[in-house]
Amino acid sequence: MPSGVILTLGEGSVGQLGLGDEVMTRKKPAVVPDISQEEIKKIKAGGMHTVCLTNTNKIYTFGCNDEFALGRPTDDDDSEYSPKLVLGPVTQNQVVHLTAGDSHTCVLTETGRVFVWGSFRDSRGRLGMMKPKEAKTPTELTTIKEPVIDVASGNDHVAMATASGQVLTMGCSEQGQIGRVSRYFNDRGGRRTIVYLLVPTKICIHKVRGFKKPKIIKVFCSAYATWVVSTDGHIFGFGLNNYKQLGFEDGVNRHMPEHVDQFSDIGCVQIAGGQHHTLLLDKHGSVYSLGRGEYGRLGHGTDITQADEPIKINTLQNITSISASSAVSFALDKDGKAWGWGLGTNLQLTTGTEDDVWTPTQLTGRNLETRKILEIGSGGQHTVILAQDQP
Template sequence: MVRKLSTKDVGKTEEPKKSRGRPRKISAVEKGSNSGKRKLSKSVSEEPRIKQKKIEVPNLFELASVGVALTLGQGDTGQLGLGEDIMERKKPALVRGELDGKKIKKIIGGGMHTVCLTDDHKVYSFGCNDEGALGRLTSDDSEGFEPKIVGGSLEGVKVIDISAGDSHCAALSEDGNVFLWGCFRDNHGRLGLAKEWEKCGEPIKLDQIQNCVVAIASGCDHVAMITDEGKVFTLGCGEQGQLGRLSKYALSRGGRKSAEERCLRPKPVTVPKIKGKSGKPMFCEVYCGSYCTYIVSTDGDVFGFGLNNYHQLGIPDGESRYMPVYIPTFSEKKWRSISGGLHHSMLLDEHGDVYCIGRGDYGRLGLGEKVLIADKPTKIEALQNIVQIGAGPCVSFAVDKNGKAFAWGMGTNFQLTSGEEDDEWTPIEFRGKQLEERSVIMVGGGGQHTVLLACDKIVNGE
């Protein structure tokens, strides 16, 4: 049921994948105020260090609403979390099992798996585990069809954020530690996670970063992080430039040589100064598309690196970037959020308006059938008062302040709730019995499925 798509000068297929062969720190949380800011203390080192300015970021975990998990789309590897008998859903279905009665803060769709974060800081996963993406041991495929807790090194850890890619997951703890599990892949196949070629079936703690991490994001096969000193670290596959620290020449000449040291160890990204501004920028936000990365400074300036073949980085020449570049077209507004798919990007501004840029095939830009490409952020006039956005490879989503969710893009995998395989070129409202008495909090796209977090409308006072 997968539609094969045309490609353009890209070393990756746009076909949603059916298999993986294709997608010492010390800190304290000051809870005495209602500012919604998470304050992290300076890390301690044996050697004297120049005092660095620390950034403050919103404590999104404490600010986030709680709800229940809903899924729809393709579920042949268990990514819907609905049991072995349900391989497909055209409308949102309630995920039960071990999540029944749990208050969920966040839900993320990976390539062929799903990961949830509860209000008691626990992580649950379900779906395909052939590359260790569930973070827990499974004796057979059937054990991935229902949600189970991720333990191991996460036991006793207060997780406050999660991210997921094609075959990996990341978790951020309250004290600024990052845990990873699963595997990265590149054009040669399995790249590895901690060691080259090897997957990690249970969470491992990253210990190479000496400062507290305050934000994480995942692309298909890479992870980007922000520290409390406003620095950017990346690891994973860098073939399209998404790591922002390996040159195109080095990648083409080096191949897989020393991949473990160069790619699988988190290392800092050097970001250039902006002409006319003094000092190097400090960063507080990070977002990832499938094969690109966006970082936002404390001044609101946006930099990007990675795949740009359809202008998804906001750079009109269509050339990919292997090192960070300042993006003027993205820096003209103040953005609440950025979300990227395979060949398109979405941006949500402070006024609740949504802009799209990149490839328009199959309707993913939401701008109508006549717009097959946009080389600058273009407003979707049909959407207003939006508070959350999300993207899958070829689909897009938005949630407004009233808890209504909208979808547009490729309909092949039933990710849009229309119940049909037709593409939607402009936003349509989410439909389904499970949403009649619920408000949507967040929505996102996996490789072939859609995930939602929703709460009872009575809880919201409606």
């Protein structure tokens, strides 16, 4: 797998940039110095923390640790502001995938084991992780009885696809994002209590007429929603839909999985979303967006501030991956060039200003001039870039 160096920009008041306790903001991408000699192969940006994985299976974290999202002690005054190693049994397993939410982190190993740390939250405060208590260090989800093949994180929930094609979810259920709690029992699980939300549990996905029972192979999450993809290419969604971002034009949240016709018709290979908008990537390298368009997050210019169905962003071609967070969006092409658009307030888009960006604009900076971008992680107020030196 290609590897490179990690660069950060945006707001860094709690250490999520990894540039030390004297750098609170960064307008242009800066190399994280403490791990500049490491070969980084995976990155992920959480709400206010950053996670990265090296070619030698080391996991580094930095940023806010109030809910233990870093998975390590931060007793030293500056240990949140610089990359430090996560230790414990998780490092004895070959990690293949990282995810991160507002206050939690999750990793998947090559043998299908899942480790989590941190805590979920809801509108009433801390929920916990696996039980009504935070996980301060990496802890395996031992109740899962078969290998997991894919995992994704929302702000405060996790979705997993298993080798047999099942989907397991855990976390906050308030907007329907775990797909197995009726809206009448959303208040911390109702009679079943918080534990029902925190233990990974299978959801029920009904088959599409004329097809066999769906076998799920991919999961995607936005802040408050989840989509799952079957081997037949069918996409099912559940969660927040107040701006039609889930893919249903009625604007009603879905608390149980439902087939998303317009996403399935596009043939999505990747889905990414923020709080109120969604990006879709098809097999031809085209990108579509829908949902709320305020601040430019849809990428269609100032004329479109709401999209009830996916609209193609015609300026983007040959795109290989997409990412998004609250009100910003990113796309990466096959040549290692990247584009960003959306809210400018947090300086996440490399423009150097706080102006909103209404159409895709190429990411720039002195530290990107001789580097090919491999991956982009979009956090709550910061951006993380994995880039490879070019001759």
